[in-house]
Amino acid sequence: MADRMLFAGMDVGTSGCKMLVYDLDGTIVYQSSRKYQEEGSDGYRELNPNLVMANVREVLKDVAKNCKDGITAMAVTSLGESVVCLDKDNKVLANSMLTGDCRGIPETQEIIDILGADRIFETTGLPPNELYGLPKYMWLNRNTNAVEDATAILYYEDFVGYILTGQRKVGYSSAARSMAFDIRKFEWSEEFLKLAGIRKEQMSEPVPPCTVIGTILPEIAEELGLNKDLKIVAGGHDQTCAALGSGLFALKDGECGMGTCEFMFTMLPRVMMTPYMMRNDFTCIPYVFPDTYLSSIEVTTCGALKNWAKDSIFRDIDRKCREEGRNFFQYMDDLSRDVKTDVMVLPQFGSAGNPDLSMDARGTITGLTIHTKPEELYKAILEGMAFQMYLAYERMQELGTEMNCIAVTGGGAASELTLQIRADVFGMEVHSLESAEAGTLGCMLMSATAVNAYPSLEEGIKRAVKIKKKYVPEANMTQYYREKFERYKRFYEVMHDFH
16 A cells, blocks of 8 residues: 555755656656746746746646645755845745856855855855855845845745645755855854844744654645645655756765756765865765765856857758758757767856856856868867866866766756766766656655655665666767867866956
8 A cells, every 4th residue: 555655745946846746656647836936037037936836836736636646745955155135924035046147246245244155164164155055035125125034034845845735844965055044053144144144033943854843834735735634744855856856875986966056965975074074165064964075166157058069050951850850959960969079068058067166157168170060169168168177077087086987867967978078078877767757756756755654865865866877978989078078177267267
């Protein structure tokens, strides 16, 4: 009977929300999704929380209608940093600023001047940067009344949990994106929050992964048609939940999520915050398992850069593909598969990831001639993202981290060429997974473990996370990329901050 229990994960992201229902073997029973648009211009990037919640409700209704057996428990994973300010009547007071929003850059330096970069890193595990929440909350407090008037300040994970249960509790990994959360004490830093005019009681209570937040409110269960005994479980930041859903729990495993941005996690041998880590913008964040920590590296453009190239440089090819009913990316993968080129791309098109995080960066293309073919430029984009990630990983190895393989998830994992390039550049196996939705699978694992449907998270991973295909590095291509990577490093050092 227990094997027939259903569990769900909901992913609330920048461009849409989705919910997947699973059995304990990790098989998808039903899924539903909705798209929405971000707002803003001139460097402002925002989400309307009312729009997001309306779509979340639609998804929940759809799932309830089509899963007659009912769901035992669910957890929510969501985009990081962005907050929802609610007044005493649960009215939304402001739009949410997204990652990549230009606001908060001067405030970041002000925070550093007040607290000191070392202290910020030692407390939060985050090298101070406008990417994270606190400087954006400072801007919000100075330019609106939202913080002052808020009864509750929530991330999208606990925003959904609060609406469903009436309880304000948030997973550690969501709280850790704030740059105001003490990762050793697992509590809010009142001193840090105060810089943004935030009181501790406005924030949700931080709780460990797999904590049952509460049972769905009767009126919400009736409105949406959900199981009246549905348990809501603490989830977390989307990248952390995706790491769990990809099976990351051994010290020498790595996980890479390829979406709009690309995010790679490696496990740290212990909690550590060193000057070297801060110089390279390497994080130390709490993971799902007790006393485990991750460090992350990222390429901030990834899917966004590929889509830009499709819509601009390759727009005529894209139009022809659509006319012929072909997938543009598959067509270009096939066309460029065996191409070798001197073209190189620095993928910092508007923002940059490790080892020099910046929300005000510029990309560069070099090696072009009048004979350069579209497939060379396309291949160079894929290689550039791989080189940038390997550049950061090469520096991260100074910390004592070591990977034997990388599990890859997200939309980018659909490209076999991309995964083979990664295997060749990194010189290690790259695994695609049966489940393309690692974030919601990670939520399922936590929700099922929380109600004892699995004896442990490790047992859940062994049962539900399955490898689809292994990409093995080809020795001749690994050597080719080693030589090209050395040129890329020189290219990066000259151009990464040229503008």
